[in-house]
Amino acid sequence: MSEHTAQLSSRDGRWSLYVVLMGVPVSQWPEHDFGTGNVPTPAERSGALTELGFVFTDGAEWAWEEYPERPDDDSSPVRLLASVQVRSGDGGLS
Structure with a gap:
């Protein structure tokens, strides 16, 4: 069963x-587009993944990373990216 990064x-x-x-x-x-507003909650993210046909892999946890919008510019706005490992909910999608 293939794992993917959400x-x-x-x-x-x-x-x-x-x-x-x-x-x-x-x-x-x-x-899935959550629109504007606060950071989606873990429950909202999980629900969106389910709607997309994916589930968390065993023991998966969200990991947050920040990165500059413009590399090598410490005054650049910071972007946030969260990642988690998932697999197809039906076991067939790769």
Whole structure:
């Protein structure tokens, strides 16, 4: 059963959750848009992943990373990215 990385990111105040599928064009990655507002809760993220057909792998936990919008510029706005390992909920999607 294939594992994938699900990522939660924000751009222009909109939170988006997507599942990275290697070998598949980015435009075809499963995605859920939370809209603007607060960071989606773990329960909201889990629900969105379920709607997209994915579940957490055993022991998976969200990991947060910050990165500059413009690398090598310490005055650049900071972006947040959360990642977690998932697998297909039906066991068949790779």
